Amino acid sequence: MVAGLDQVFREEWGRVLAVLVGFLGDFDLAEEAAQEAFALAADRWPRDGVPANPRAWLITTARNRATDRIRRDRVRTAKYGLLDTREHVEEPVEASAFPDERLELIFTCCHPALALEAQVALTLRALGGLTTDEIARAFLVPERTMAQRLVRAKRKIKAAAIPFRVPPPHLLRERLDAVLAVVYLIFNEGYGGRNELAAEAIWLGRALAELLPDDPEVRGLLALMLLHDSRREARFDGGELVLLADQDRSRWDTGQIAAGRAELDRALALGGRGPYVLQAAIASLHTEVPCDxxxxxxxxGQLGRLTGSPVVELERAIAVAEAEGPEAGLRIVDGLGLDDFRYLHSTRAELLRRLGRVDEAREAFRRAIRLTGDGAERRFLERRLTELARTTP
Known part of the structure; x- marks a missing residue:
């Protein structure tokens, strides 16, 4: 039952919270009510059984808990009046441009009044249900820093009275960069092992493509996610991580690869040369045999010049190492300022191993392991280090 509840949480948290934020107009109150509803579910469902519609049960329970709290707290008279009006007055509801409230929640979180990092972090917390620690690791910042960032973002939404709604068409453009960043970060978190988040991100990508069918970056992001996700079944074997070169390509989803390439072709036909289109083009090349x-x-290189990202430069170093040899790749890696980035150290370790610099490779693997949490990635690095320990310098 615990495992079942955990699955319901992962699948339904974003939907439940989005409905509550729209109803209550308050992130903190909505989140508290949702947490209480899930806590009640954990207490009652093992005894009474899972309801036929878990999402409806959670939303109803959370709304009732929030209503009771507002009624008890007479200090919040403004909120009480608003909630009471919503309960007793039948108001016409405008048809939404989106299939459900989750995209409305994203556009609310991505309001230009918020800093970009706050937009992304808040949406990951609200929609994806990620913990503060998980978001902090995604941003490579301390957990305390991320907690403060989330609190400030919620306060800003409240103070600025940012509405929970889809912006009009002429304002969509200014929100889009943040929305795309949010969707891609959700996908990346899911691609690391939380498959339901990857599925959520792809669903959101398709919804955005319906909303903005002629935007090449929207198409590029959708292509990128589809191409990466096509390899999901081959990335792990018995719970252990498998590198791209060692994957069983018969387990790749050829239908998704075709869909991803079709989206990439559409993005290129629309004149796309932005970062998501370039990343999708790189991902498409990774599916080819032999790999160019x-x-x-x-x-x-084009992507790095466009973004100025040292992480992209690290990816270029890996490709250069494959094309020109590990020494050429290592020269690039050693010039990057990513000392706290675990992938830099794991990449450096592999290149040093290929060059026969065993002692340096061991230390790089140890550094990468120290920066990697528990899970398949850490176990993979530990296996690499063990294999290297058998190597004579």
Whole structure:
């Protein structure tokens, strides 16, 4: 039952919270009510059984808990009046442009009054149900810093009275960069092992493509996610991580690869040369046999010039190492300022291993392990280090 409730939480948290935020107009109150509803479910469902419609039960329970709290708290008279009006007055509801409230929640979180990092972090917390620690790790910042960022974002929404609604068409553009960043970060978190989040991100990508069918970056992001997700079943074997070169390609989803390439073709036909289109083009090349590493390195160079990201430069270093040899790749890696980025150290370790610099490779693996939490990635690095320990310098 605990496992079942955990699955319901992961699948339904974003939907439940989105409905509550729209109803209550308050992130903190909605989140508290949702948490109480899930806590009640954990207490009652093992005894009474899971209801036929878990989402409806959670939403109803959370709304009732919030209503009771507002009624008890006479200090919040304004909220009480608003809630009471919503309960007793039948108001016409405008048809939404979106299939459900989750996209409305994203656009609320991505209001331009909030800093970009706050927009992304708040949506990951609200829609994806990620913990503060998980979001902090995604941003490579301390948990306390992220907690403060989330609190400030919620206060800003409340103080600025930012509405829970879809912006009009002429304002969609200014929100889009943040929305795309949110969707991609949700996908990345899911691609690391939480498959339901990856599915959520792809669903959101398709919904955005319906909303903005002629935007090449929207198409590019959808292509990128589809191409990456096509390899999901092959990335793990018995719970253990499998690198791209070692994956069983028969387990790749050829239908998703075709869908991803079709979206990429549409993005290119629309004149797309932005970061998501370039990343999708790189991902498409990764699905080809043999892999054109020189072309991947060139595209990574374009992407790096466009974004200025040292992480992209690290990806270029990997492609250069495949095309020109590990020494050429290592020269790029050693010039990057990503000392606290675990992938830099794991990449450096692999290149050093290939060059026969065993002692340095061992230390790089140990550094990567220290920066990696428990899970498949850590176990993979530990296996690599153990294999290296058997190697004679």
């Amino acid at each position: 590493w020189a072309q991947i390195a060139a595209l990574c």
